[in-house]
Amino acid sequence: MPPEALTPDRILEATEEVLRRYGPAKATVVDVARALGVSHGSVYRHFPSKAALREAVTERWLDRTSERLGEIASGDGPAALRLDAWLSGLFEAKRHKAGDDPELFATYMVLIGESSGVVERHVADLVGQLARIIENGHAQGAFAPPVPDAPTAARAVFDATNRFHDPAYAADWSTPGITTAFEAVCHLIQKGLAA
Amino acid sequence: MPPEALTPDRILEATEEVLRRYGPAKATVVDVARALGVSHGSVYRHFPSKAALREAVTERWLDRTSERLGEIASGDGPAALRLDAWLSGLFEAKRHKAGDDPELFATYMVLIGESSGVVERHVADLVGQLARIIENGHAQGAFAPPVPDAPTAARAVFDATNRFHDPAYAADWSTPGITTAFEAVCHLIQKGLAA
DNA sequence: GCGATGACAGATATTGAAATCTGTCATCGC
DNA sequence: GCGATGACAGATTTCAATATCTGTCATCGC
Numbered sequence: 001m002p003p004e005a006l007t008p009d010r011i012l013e014a015t016e017e018v019l020r021r022y023g024p025a026k027a028t029v030v031d032v033a034r035a036l037g038v039s040h041g042s043v044y045r046h047f048p049s050k051a052a053l054r055e056a057v058t059e060r061w062l063d064r065t066s067e068r069l070g071e072i073a074s075g076d077g078p079a080a081l082r083l084d085a086w087l088s089g090l091f092e093a094k095r096h097k098a099g100d101d102p103e104l105f106a107t108y109m110v111l112i113g114e115s116s117g118v119v120e121r122h123v124a125d126l127v128g129q130l131a132r133i134i135e136n137g138h139a140q141g142a143f144a145p146p147v148p149d150a151p152t153a154a155r156a157v158f159d160a161t162n163r164f165h166d167p168a169y170a171a172d173w174s175t176p177g178i179t180t181a182f183e184a185v186c187h188l189i190q191k192g193l194a195a
Numbered sequence: 196m197p198p199e200a201l202t203p204d205r206i207l208e209a210t211e212e213v214l215r216r217y218g219p220a221k222a223t224v225v226d227v228a229r230a231l232g233v234s235h236g237s238v239y240r241h242f243p244s245k246a247a248l249r250e251a252v253t254e255r256w257l258d259r260t261s262e263r264l265g266e267i268a269s270g271d272g273p274a275a276l277r278l279d280a281w282l283s284g285l286f287e288a289k290r291h292k293a294g295d296d297p298e299l300f301a302t303y304m305v306l307i308g309e310s311s312g313v314v315e316r317h318v319a320d321l322v323g324q325l326a327r328i329i330e331n332g333h334a335q336g337a338f339a340p341p342v343p344d345a346p347t348a349a350r351a352v353f354d355a356t357n358r359f360h361d362p363a364y365a366a367d368w369s370t371p372g373i374t375t376a377f378e379a380v381c382h383l384i385q386k387g388l389a390a
Numbered sequence: 391g392c393g394a395t396g397a398c399a400g401a402t403a404t405t406g407a408a409a410t411c412t413g414t415c416a417t418c419g420c
Numbered sequence: 421g422c423g424a425t426g427a428c429a430g431a432t433t434t435c436a437a438t439a440t441c442t443g444t445c446a447t448c449g450c
Contacts, residue, residue: 156379160355184351192387234395
C-alpha cells in the first residue's frame, strides 16, 4: 500500500511541482508519475489527458486570485472604494505573481495560452464580481444607472483595465510610470461610472 | 541601365510584395533582390541590415494609419465628437486590416513584434493626437481639466481602449458583441472626461 | 570614380532519422 | 473485483548533418 492514496489533488500538487522544476515545455506525464512514485498509467486513471491535467492546474491557479477578490466584491462598504480596492487588488496580485517568480509566471502564461475555456470562465467570474459592485453602487446612489446594463458596464471596466491585468502586458508592469497610468485609468472609470 | 534607379522606396515596395507572397518567415533579402532584378548586395547599399529593412516596412504601414487619424485630431469640431470619431476610426482601421486579409495582418503582427522601437514611436504619436483632442476639449469647455495632465489622460484613454486596437486581441474583433463592448468603453471614457 | 556584383565566412534554418512521449489496454497482485 | 502496472503503437520532439541565408568586401563594368 502506498504512503497515501492517489487522489486528483495529490496529482495536481505534483504536477505544479514538476512544472515549476522543468517548465511547461519539458514537464511530462512520466515526470509527474515519477514524482508521485507511481506509473504514468495511474495518472491517466484520474485525468483523461495531459491537456486536462494542465487545465486543472491552470484553473486552480486562477481560482486562487478570484477567491480573494470575491471577498471585496461581496463586501458592503461604499461601492466606489470597493471598486478601487478590487481593481488595485487585481493589478497588485498579477504584478506580484509576475515580479516575484518570473519563470513560474511564464510557465502559467504558457498554460493559459493552452486552455482558453478555463480562462474564459475565469474572466466571466471576474466580470461577474465587477457587475455586483456596479449594481451595488447604483443601489447605493453612488453610481449612475449602468449603461447599457450592469454586465456590459462591468465588462467595459474589465476591458478598460486590460493593460493592468492581462499577462500579455506583464513586461510593462515593472516600468516606471505604470502606477500613474493605472491611477489615471481608474480615475477615468470612477468618473465614468459616478452618478 | 535598369528600367528605373534603385531607390529605398522601390526596395520597400518590393519588400512588401515579397512579405505578402512568402510571409515573414520565408521572405529573404535575396527574394527582395530577385524581385527587383538586382543582386542582394545592392539592397544592402540602401539598408544596413535585414532588420532595418523590415522595420522600415513596418513604419510605413503604421504611418498610413496615423496619418488618417491625425486629420481627425487636427479638426475643429466639438472635441467629444472628434474623440468618438478618432476612437472608432482607430478601431475600424485595425479591424478591417485584420479582417480583410488575415494572412497579411499576421505578417505585420510578426514584424511589429520584432521592432519595438518603431511601435513605441507609433504609440507615442497616437497618444499625442489624443492629447490634442483632450486639451482642445478642455479649452472648449466640454471636458473637465485633464487628470493629472493631458498626456497622462490621453495615455489612459489609449490604454482603456487597448482591447480594440492592440493586434494581440485581433481574434475577438470578429466575435459578436464586440461593437457593444466597444461602445460601452467609449461611453465610460466620454463620461470620464466630460466637464 | 562609383554603383553594382557575386564569392565567401559565419550565422541561421531545414530536414530526416532516432529518441521520447502520450494515451491504451491486456494483465497482474492484492 | 479493482486499482495499479508497464509494454506497446502512433504522435511528437530532439539532434546533428546539410542547406540556405545574411552581411562583407575585393573586383568589375560603365
